[in-house]
Amino acid sequence: MSKNVKTYLLLGLVLAIWGIIGFRILGVFSPEREAVVAVEKLNFKPKEIVERDTFSILADYRDPFLGTLSATKKKTGTSSRPKPPVVAFPNIMYTGLITDQQTKANIFFVTIAGKQFLMQKRGMENEVTLISGNGKHIKVRYKGKLKTIPLQGANQY
8 A cells, every 4th residue: 555545544534533523513412303202191199108006115124234223214293383474574785884983882784675774783673673793794683583684795705
């Protein structure tokens, strides 16, 4: 075979390979008609739900590590005492305090239901009694229930 014949054969082979690659690329991007699928109406019948048997294990055997029998929990009877009513605290905010350097008396700024009050320890406003307080939080009592309220705007981590 001469040099020109080999060149023409290889050129034909390269063109055939590139033709196949081009044909496949065009086949991917060309729109094809979708086949029409006939849909049959199916009758769906759900399976019957079978309730499972439940059981509990009574573990009244000796503990292999401690060597003792397991203690059974005794059920406590419900008490007939009525539960105390839930006390809904009003909206209370602690916004700051002033300290008198000479007498060491503290006056606390407390906002109760949107109204600001100046209160001292054991002071009472709108049924809210100030029990104690410092620069970080105060303790108040409302209808017999105690609540600690942190200083508004303080870093709480």
